[in-house]
Amino acid sequence: MNFDSFAAFLAMGQHGLYVWSAYGISLVLLGLNVVLPLLARRRYLQEQARRLRRENQP
Template sequence: MSFASFGDFLAMGHHGLYVWSAYGICLAVLLINVASPLLARRRYLQQEARRLRRENSQ
């Protein structure tokens, strides 16, 4: 498939809204799948650090 201009490429034969929203949703899901475990690990390490500080101060 070839396009005459960049605008035609973005329009994707009048299916641009569907195509680009699908790419956007896919990218969002991939970012969430990467960020979620990283944030969970950070929360876990912070909780464990707090627990250890509490245990050591008693």
């Protein structure tokens, strides 16, 4: 597809809102698929460290 200007590219032939919102939602979901497991892993390791400290106290 060839566009005459950058504004025409952003408008995507009157479908720009749909196209760019779809890209935005996809990027947010991909970001969440990376960040949420990392946070869950960190939380799990912290809980296990706390549990081990509690069990090893005299």
